[in-house]
Amino acid sequence: MILPVAVARGVADGGIDRAYRRWTSARVRAGSMLRTAAGVVEIVAVDEIDPSSITDDDARAAGAGSAAAVRRAFRGDPGDPVFRIRLRAAGADPRVALRDTPPTGPDELDELVRRLDRLDRASRHGPWTRDTLRCVAEHPGERAADLAGRLGRERDPLKLDVRKLKNLGLTESLETGYRISPRGAAFLATGR
Template sequence: MLLPPKIASGVREGTVTLAFRRWRRPDVRPGSEFRTSAGVVRVDAVETIDPDRISDADAVRAGHPDAGSVLRRLAGEADWPTYRVTLSWAGEDPRIALRGDDTLTDADVAALDLRLDRLDRASSHGAWTLATLELIRRRPHTRAPDLAAELGRERDPFKIDVRKLKNLGLTISHPVGYEISPRGLAYLTRTSRTT
């Protein structure tokens, strides 16, 4: 479930506790959690509702000025069910703490070697992990299209791959470009894998 940054921040602050979505089938289940720009958000409840019963008070709890605003923004087919999703903030994105952890043990390095090897083997375009890490280390805060072009890749698949490195705590995303995290730098310093 995607939440715009403003809505995600509202969940974190406790001012937004609802979301309304029109789906063929629910995209989330109670108890599930997902990462947002403001941290981890938990789904507390999912229920089907009549969209005409969305109140102005519910709309405000969803970060909208009134019910009409919610109805105008409901995407999907008009005959799909409308869902009221109750949300709460579950905590900081665990990748933030992970990326700052630069005290890598030998076991940590071996585990990262294994994960990066798997990513390289699963790739349709060959080994990419170390080349991407080294490129980001050399060119921090550089636009993704420029980095992708340097590697002879398309922007969107490149960005998906960088997200995989971010999930391992090795990179940090910025409004423009990326940088190697302290964990990523420690890994590159400690590993025998070099480009």
């Protein structure tokens, strides 16, 4: 489940505590966590509801102007069930602190190299981690489709791979594209 940035910020500041989705079946479960642009959001509960029961107050608690606006925003087949997803802020995204911290000492650097090597070995298209890091560093803010073209890759698999680098604190997502993080720049500077 992806939360729009405005909704994620609303959860973080306490103004939003729910979302509504039309799905064939629930795609999230209570207790799971979402990493968002505004921090970590916990899924507190997931309940199937009658969409006609959504009130204007419910809509405002989801960051929408009215119940009608919530219902108009539903995607998918009108016969599919609608779910109310209760949300709450669960703290800062740990990747934010990680990306600002260069690898300290040879043990941490060796572990980072091991993790990148493991990603390279698991890839169906061969080693990609260092080339992708260098490309992001050389072209900050460039769209994923353009980065993929530079690397001779498809856009969507590249986006998934950049997310793996982000999970290691090596890249940051921008409004458009990505940039290398201080941690990623420090890693590239080692030449490993």
